[in-house]
Amino acid sequence: xxxxxxPSIGRWFAELAxxxxxxGIVAIVVLLLINVLKDPTYLSISVSPTTGNLVGNLIxxxxxxxxxxxxxxxxxxxxxxxGIDLSVGSVMVVSGAVSMEFLHSASGSVGDAFLAFGLxxxxxxxxxxxxxxxxxxxxxxxxxxxxxxxxxxxxxAKVITGGQNTAATNDSFRWLANGYVxxxxxxxxLALLVxxxxxxxxxxxALGLMxxxxxxxxxxxxxxxxxxxxxxxxxxxFSAVLAGIAGVFxxxxxxxxxxxxxxxxxxxxxxxxxxxxxxxxxxxxFNITGAVVGALLIATLDKTVVFLGVSSSATPAFKAIxxxxxxxxxxxxxxxxxxxxxASRPHTPQKEVIPA
Amino acid sequence: MTESLPIVExxxxxxxxxxxxxxxxxxxxxxxxxxxxxxxxxGAGKSTLIKALTGVYRIDAGEIFxxxxxxxxxxxxxxxxxxxxxxxxxxxxxxxxxxGENVMLGHEVRGPLGINWRATHRAASExxxxxxxxxxxxxxxxSSLSLALQQLVAISRSMVxxxxxxxxxxxxxxxxxxxxxxxxxxxxxxxxxxxxxLFVSHFLDQVYAISDRLTVLRNGRFEGEYLTPELDxxxxxxxxxxxxxxxxxxxxxxxxxxxxxxxxxxxxxxxGISRRGAIEQxxxxxxRGEIVGFAGLLGSGRTELARxxxxxxxxxxxxxxxxxxRVDINSPASALSQRIAFSSENRRDEGIIRDLSVRENLILxxxxxxxxxxxxxxxxxxxxVSRYLVDLNVRPADPDRAxxxxxxxxxxxxxxxxxxxxxxxxxxxxxxxxGIDVGAKAEIQERVIALADEGVSIVFISSELEEVVRLxxxxxxxxxxxxxxxxxxxxxxxxxxxxxxxxxxxxxxxSAADDDVKEIA
Numbered sequence: 063x064x065x066x067x068x069p070s071i072g073r074w075f076a077e078l079a080x081x082x083x084x085x086g087i088v089a090i091v092v093l094l095l096i097n098v099l100k101d102p103t104y105l106s107i108s109v110s111p112t113t114g115n116l117v118g119n120l121i122x123x124x125x126x127x128x129x130x131x132x133x134x135x136x137x138x139x140x141x142x143x144x145g146i147d148l149s150v151g152s153v154m155v156v157s158g159a160v161s162m163e164f165l166h167s168a169s170g171s172v173g174d175a176f177l178a179f180g181l182x183x184x185x186x187x188x189x190x191x192x193x194x195x196x197x198x199x200x201x202x203x204x205x206x207x208x209x210x211x212x213x214x215x216x217x218x219a220k221v222i223t224g225g226q227n228t229a230a231t232n233d234s235f236r237w238l239a240n241g242y243v244x245x246x247x248x249x250x251x252l253a254l255l256v257x258x259x260x261x262x263x264x265x266x267x268a269l270g271l272m273x274x275x276x277x278x279x280x281x282x283x284x285x286x287x288x289x290x291x292x293x294x295x296x297x298x299x300f301s302a303v304l305a306g307i308a309g310v311f312x313x314x315x316x317x318x319x320x321x322x323x324x325x326x327x328x329x330x331x332x333x334x335x336x337x338x339x340x341x342x343x344x345x346x347x348f349n350i351t352g353a354v355v356g357a358l359l360i361a362t363l364d365k366t367v368v369f370l371g372v373s374s375s376a377t378p379a380f381k382a383i384x385x386x387x388x389x390x391x392x393x394x395x396x397x398x399x400x401x402x403x404x405a406s407r408p409h410t411p412q413k414e415v416i417p418a
Numbered sequence: 419m420t421e422s423l424p425i426v427e428x429x430x431x432x433x434x435x436x437x438x439x440x441x442x443x444x445x446x447x448x449x450x451x452x453x454x455x456x457x458x459x460x461g462a463g464k465s466t467l468i469k470a471l472t473g474v475y476r477i478d479a480g481e482i483f484x485x486x487x488x489x490x491x492x493x494x495x496x497x498x499x500x501x502x503x504x505x506x507x508x509x510x511x512x513x514x515x516x517x518g519e520n521v522m523l524g525h526e527v528r529g530p531l532g533i534n535w536r537a538t539h540r541a542a543s544e545x546x547x548x549x550x551x552x553x554x555x556x557x558x559x560x561s562s563l564s565l566a567l568q569q570l571v572a573i574s575r576s577m578v579x580x581x582x583x584x585x586x587x588x589x590x591x592x593x594x595x596x597x598x599x600x601x602x603x604x605x606x607x608x609x610x611x612x613x614x615x616l617f618v619s620h621f622l623d624q625v626y627a628i629s630d631r632l633t634v635l636r637n638g639r640f641e642g643e644y645l646t647p648e649l650d651x652x653x654x655x656x657x658x659x660x661x662x663x664x665x666x667x668x669x670x671x672x673x674x675x676x677x678x679x680x681x682x683x684x685x686x687x688x689x690g691i692s693r694r695g696a697i698e699q700x701x702x703x704x705x706r707g708e709i710v711g712f713a714g715l716l717g718s719g720r721t722e723l724a725r726x727x728x729x730x731x732x733x734x735x736x737x738x739x740x741x742x743x744r745v746d747i748n749s750p751a752s753a754l755s756q757r758i759a760f761s762s763e764n765r766r767d768e769g770i771i772r773d774l775s776v777r778e779n780l781i782l783x784x785x786x787x788x789x790x791x792x793x794x795x796x797x798x799x800x801x802x803v804s805r806y807l808v809d810l811n812v813r814p815a816d817p818d819r820a821x822x823x824x825x826x827x828x829x830x831x832x833x834x835x836x837x838x839x840x841x842x843x844x845x846x847x848x849x850x851x852x853g854i855d856v857g858a859k860a861e862i863q864e865r866v867i868a869l870a871d872e873g874v875s876i877v878f879i880s881s882e883l884e885e886v887v888r889l890x891x892x893x894x895x896x897x898x899x900x901x902x903x904x905x906x907x908x909x910x911x912x913x914x915x916x917x918x919x920x921x922x923x924x925x926x927x928x929s930a931a932d933d934d935v936k937e938i939a
Binding site: 266267268269272274275278279282283284286287288289346347 | 728730749750754762769771778785786788790791794836
């Protein structure tokens with residue numbers, strides 16, 4: 063249905079349509095359209111007369127997408143190595159707990175905000191190192207290693223806060239999540255900057271190639287001299303640090319860490335975002351842009367569910383349905399059915415182009 | 419060989435891929451009860467023709483007749499239904515299942531309670547018996563067998579599906595002489611049961627030993643079909659490559675003894691190195707500009723020793739001196755930084771990274787050596803890649819193509835390029851010429867000699883003893899994970915003399931000698 067329009071809209075669009083995350087973009091558009099059907103002014107963005115900031119549902123979505131973007135990008139790299147990081151949600155809550163606990167007893171100065179942020183990132187990096195040790199040195203399966211941190215992390219957060227949902231006040235810290243620069247939420251700008259930095263780092267250095275190599279064929283990569291252990295360390299620490307920043311964003315918006323809710327099940331959102339973005343869970347080729355699109359879709363979906371008034375008990379099912387449909391659209395087999403119905407072009411082999 | 423009706427006839431087959439005409443009007447006939455060898459260089463279209471016959475590729479023009487009836491093969495299941503089964507270059511079996519389960523996979527004997535495993539295994543052992551493999555225990559795990567025997571298991575599987583046509587694409591590339599003989603026994607038995615066998619091999623001796631008929635392809639075109647006795651080797655080769663090459667002369671010559679005496683201090687000296695289950699304690703010296711051959715049967719420890727030198731496996735005892743200094747090489751990365759490179763015999767699993775491009779595969783070694791934080795500048799990268807693609811004559815010389823789409827010989831050249839780009843001082847080549855055609859083989863051999871002349875210390879490992887003898891300055895003979903001899907090459911050294919050395923060593927255990935089912939421990 064959608065694909066019928068592709069030829070007319072030019073080359074750029076055709077190029078885009080070939081990308082794995084194309085359907086993610088389509089899904090975002092469709093969800094927004096549904097919202098518009100319910101409320102024609104849904105997409106409108108206005109300038110708040112008092113603060114000069116942009117206000118609107120789209121802005122809310124961007125704000126909500128920021129933490130997911132961060133953990134999805136980290137997850138994307140981990141998945142590309144052939145692993146998975148189930149601990150990101152728990153790393154978020156630990157990071158949040160540490161920063162809140164620190165700010166609770168500190169003054170409200172800018173310096174303290176920085177310190178809280180630094181502490182949160184530091185503790186996240188430590189947790190990432192534990193993941194790295196378990197995966198790269200001990201050689202446990204990533205699923206089990208990170209599952210362990212996933213369970214232990216939330217416990218650790220409770221220990222840090224003494225079981226409380228610690229709240230604190232620090233305007234600079236709060237600004238991170240709720241402030242605006244040029245009318246755009248700081249949190250989104252920061253997330254975007256971090257993501258771009260990661261993307262540039264990965265693609266400009268040889269990190270991307272190395273990660274793909276160990277994800278595609280660990281044996282061959284090792285014999286080619288690729289330092290798998292070091293790379294796995296790097297990637298798991300990366301993922302945890304990004305989750306730590308996401309944790310700061312998540313808690314700073316309400317200046318409270320909710321030890322049972324902060325980051326809860328966000329690892330699943332991140333995995334979904336990665337898959338929607340066209341990175342195979344089998345490892346190998348990865349797509350950071352795709353992961354960002356996936357994160358935006360998850361955020362849009364969350365907002366849509368609330369906006370449409372789907373009851374909270376039905377929310378997970380609704381989300382699941384949207385994602386299953388999307389994954390079906392992306393699957394090679396379903397695409398082939400579409401292609402065969404559309405095309406009358408002669409058959410050309412898909413694989414192994416050059417004869418041996 | 420009865421001149422009856424062909425079981426398979428492919429006439430005027432053409433297949434095009436974007437930018438390449440892979441097959442152009444090729445004819446091919448296969449008669450029941452014959453072994454028919456498909457000959458041609460890498461990229462001549464052998465694999466493409468086979469894939470057309472197995473339904474992997476659809477043909478653009480031409481017709482395929484199976485048992486006289488025009489047949490469309492749109493997928494591998496069509497081919498299987500038509501009684502055509504294939505054993506591929508690299509074995510595709512389930513190594514965690516038993517031998518019997520592998521033989522009977524998909525044809526298990528069913529009873530009222532699901533699969534009757536006892537009957538299934540009995541049927542499997544009948545099939546194995548029929549092919550002269552009665553020694554194999556169908557209940558043993560497949561992984562306990564050597565690669566060679568696994569291949570024979572794969573062939574027996576096609577017996578179970580009652581194939582009329584059996585395609586063996588390079589079945590011998592990883593076998594030693596004994597195992598090849600065993601394979602040929604199986605092939606002859608199948609032939610006597612009127613199975614038509616399509617065989618592909620790069621070993622001329624084997625081709626002449628087993629085949630009844632030859633079809634030669636060149637550059638996707640049909641060169642001709644011949645009865646094997648009517649076509650001598652040199653005319654076969656010139657038909658394959660389309661011209662008489664002087665290089666080929668040197669291929670047949672005796673050892674081109676490169677009169678090199680290496681008395682300088684060794685660049686590499688290992689003392690008493692060992693690893694349990696892989697190599698028993700041995701000493702080894704490597705000199706600059708020297709080619710050292712490792713000779714021995716498959717499973718003798720050739721590869722294991724190479725992996726120890728490269729740090730792919732850890733040395734458990736003994737010490738290593740490099741350029742006079744004690745070093746600890748405990749990973750491929752550390753070996754590379756010491757300018758040691760190792761090209762694995764297992765091109766598919768330990769060599770190329772299939773889904774990466776030619777360029778990425780080529781630069782991977784250098785990049786790994788530099789570390790991820792120091793990417794090779796774009797310009798330098800392009801220069802490096804195009805230099806090696808041209809230098810090693812990789813075809814097609816397209817750096818952006820996925821390497822899995824190149825032929826085996828060209829993949830091997832890219833890998834060689836990967837290692838050369840790291841500027842190694844010690845280069846270990848494990849079976850660099852396996853499964854590639856005469857032309858590419860000659861190119862690689864010449865390159866090896868040129869490298870040694872430039873001062874690179876080379877370890878050359880090959881199942882083809884003739885090749886080892888021809889190239890090496892010194893030959894380390896291995897047997898049962900031990901070094902049993904070290905001989906300086908000379909006119910008196912021949913493949914036969916090496917074999918004698920191996921055979922006569924420890925003559926007391928004669929029982930092992932006639933145990934032709936050699937299993938890798």
